[in-house]
Amino acid sequence: MKRQPALMTLILICxxxxxxxxxxxxxxxxxxASALIREEQSITIDGVAExxxxxxxxxxxxFCSAQEGPPTCACDGFAYGESGDLDLVRxxxxxxxxxxxxGKLFSDFYKHKAVVQRWQPTESDVEKYVPGNRxxxxxxxxxxxxxxxxxxxxxxxxxxxxxxxxxxxxxxCGHQYGVVVGxxxxxxxxxxFGTALHPAxxxxxKPHEWQALLNTSGPVRVVDLHCxxxxxxxxxxxxxxxxxxxxxxxxxEFECTEKGRGRLIKRxxx
Numbered sequence: 001m002k003r004q005p006a007l008m009t010l011i012l013i014c015x016x017x018x019x020x021x022x023x024x025x026x027x028x029x030x031x032x033a034s035a036l037i038r039e040e041q042s043i044t045i046d047g048v049a050e051x052x053x054x055x056x057x058x059x060x061x062x063f064c065s066a067q068e069g070p071p072t073c074a075c076d077g078f079a080y081g082e083s084g085d086l087d088l089v090r091x092x093x094x095x096x097x098x099x100x101x102x103g104k105l106f107s108d109f110y111k112h113k114a115v116v117q118r119w120q121p122t123e124s125d126v127e128k129y130v131p132g133n134r135x136x137x138x139x140x141x142x143x144x145x146x147x148x149x150x151x152x153x154x155x156x157x158x159x160x161x162x163x164x165x166x167x168x169x170x171x172x173c174g175h176q177y178g179v180v181v182g183x184x185x186x187x188x189x190x191x192x193f194g195t196a197l198h199p200a201x202x203x204x205x206k207p208h209e210w211q212a213l214l215n216t217s218g219p220v221r222v223v224d225l226h227c228x229x230x231x232x233x234x235x236x237x238x239x240x241x242x243x244x245x246x247x248x249x250x251x252x253e254f255e256c257t258e259k260g261r262g263r264l265i266k267r268x269x270x
Contacts, residue, residue, distance in 0.1 A: 196246030
């Protein structure tokens with residue numbers, strides 16, 4: 001009977017320790033969850049407020065890191081970035097209603113992992129970088145503002161700015177490609193936008209081509225590939241326009257002559 005007070009004291013101490021460690025564990029979990037949120041934006045769809053998140057499933061790894069120095073052409077649009085399993089998440093009233101994996105929009109070269117720029121390079125980075133001073137260079141990069149990814153726009157001209165561009169590939173210098181993801185009047189679920197002819201196939205366009213489509217309500221022509229660009233012997237022009245049936249892309253290819261663009265040699269619709 002005399003041992004009961006000591007036993008009760010021990011029980012209370014254990015309960016207190018479990019409570020403390022439980023709170024710490026919960027805070028650690030919340031901290032980890034918060035660290036996995038790459039970006040969060042508020043958006044209104046059909047008059048209903050939502051929160052969209054870019055959320056890593058696991059901590060991302062560096063991609064075209066500042067530790068490697070100023071970016072090369074292969075890193076255009078991605079440096080100084082991160083790579084991993086990234087989801088676009090829709091939330092209403094604090095509850096998740098939909099999730100889209102973005103890694104599937106990236107090619108085998110990226111191992112179907114999403115790549116997102118975290119800090120933007122500047123033209124002066126080449127002058128600042130000294131091979132033996134990588135740590136200091138990287139530390140300076142990390143002081144920059146985090147690059148915004150979800151820049152909403154009405155690319156399909158359905159009256160609602162509920163989609164945004166995300167780069168998915170960087171090829172030769174000056175040749176980056178990406179897709180537009182979001183929701184539309186025709187498809188209210190999260191998706192990568194395709195064309196009217198191929199709505200289920202993500203449409204890959206260069207940033208300036210998506211921007212041209214965004215900025216005009218009618219047909220717009222943009223040059224996709226210039227004569228002599230990386231040795232090209234043809235010039236490719238795209239006509240882009242949004243219709244009630246979706247985005248349409250007309251492609252024309254011209255031969256290149258000594259004076260520039262020559263005769264039309266090929267025409268197609270996507």
